[in-house]
Amino acid sequence: MTYQDAELGQVTVTVNPRARSIIMRPEVDGLRVTAFWGASLVLVKSTIEKFRPSLLKKQAALKERPQLTPEDVEKLRREAKAHLPRRVAELAHMHGFHYDRLTIRDSKTRWGSCSSRNTISLSLYLIQVPEHLQDYVILHELCHTVHHDHSPHFWALMDTVTDGKAHTLRHELHHYHTS
Numbered sequence: 036m037t038y039q040d041a042e043l044g045q046v047t048v049t050v051n052p053r054a055r056s057i058i059m060r061p062e063v064d065g066l067r068v069t070a071f072w073g074a075s076l077v078l079v080k081s082t083i084e085k086f087r088p089s090l091l092k093k094q095a096a097l098k099e100r101p102q103l104t105p106e107d108v109e110k111l112r113r114e115a116k117a118h119l120p121r122r123v124a125e126l127a128h129m130h131g132f133h134y135d136r137l138t139i140r141d142s143k144t145r146w147g148s149c150s151s152r153n154t155i156s157l158s159l160y161l162i163q164v165p166e167h168l169q170d171y172v173i174l175h176e177l178c179h180t181v182h183h184d185h186s187p188h189f190w191a192l193m194d195t196v197t198d199g200k201a202h203t204l205r206h207e208l209h210h211y212h213t214s
């Protein structure tokens with residue numbers, strides 16, 4: 036559902052049965068909220084109120100960032116396609132992962148995903164983050180070919196392939212945005 040907030044703009048609330056908490060993602064002109072199954076709108080709204088000052092601050096920071104032109108996006112897409120498929124193949128080979136195929140998409144909501152059929156999708160914006168964090172995202176999706184969840188088994192495997200640095204890298208990636 037969506038509703039209009041006087042300060043934040045359009046608020047879009049979606050329910051994800053796999054979500055464990057209420058996740059809020061500020062965008063230039065609105066707010067995306069992912070709620071866990073069963074969360075009431077009252078709870079969603081009170082959570083937004085609790086974080087309103089920091090949400091507005093993040094939104095202001097987004098507005099200051101120069102917006103990419105369609106030409107910029109195409110340039111990034113070309114770079115991403117020239118580099119990421121080779122790196123995915125290398126890392127899969129190195130750690131013995133098997134994936135079906137790779138797609139590179141104009142995704143602003145997530146860095147990557149892995150389908151139940153082991154098709155890996157990467158955001159073309161991934162090409163803008165440092166290489167060790169590109170590797171982190173690629174390894175994250177490759178680990179999903181084995182564990183299609185974020186269970187302790189998944190994170191244990193992530194730690195194996197990142198020399199125990201999975202959580203540090205994950206935290207570091209939070210400093211970057213897709214666009």
Ligand SMILES: [Zn+2]
Nearest residue numbers: 175179184185
């Ligand atoms: Zn994941």
